[in-house]
Amino acid sequence: MKQYDKALITVLKFEEQGGDVIEIKGKELRDELSYKLSAKRVYCPTCHKPTDGVIGTKLTCRNCGKTFIVS
Known part of the structure; x- marks a missing residue:
């Protein structure tokens, strides 16, 4: 029943x-x-x-915080 309720909610959300x-x-x-x-x-x-x-995009390192271009 739980899966049915979740599927119904998903369908209603897309219909909106x-x-x-x-x-x-x-x-x-x-x-x-x-x-x-x-x-x-x-x-x-x-x-x-x-x-x-x-x-070709700029990326900021999560460890040191430096920004560099991916090549």
């Missing part, structure tokens, strides 16, 4: 949006997949800790 559910979910999945394909493992030039970033 007035959009196409398949189109909305498809765009979300496409954006997520696109990020995963374009992201790469990089290392901070200052502290040399690994992180993930998209090529």
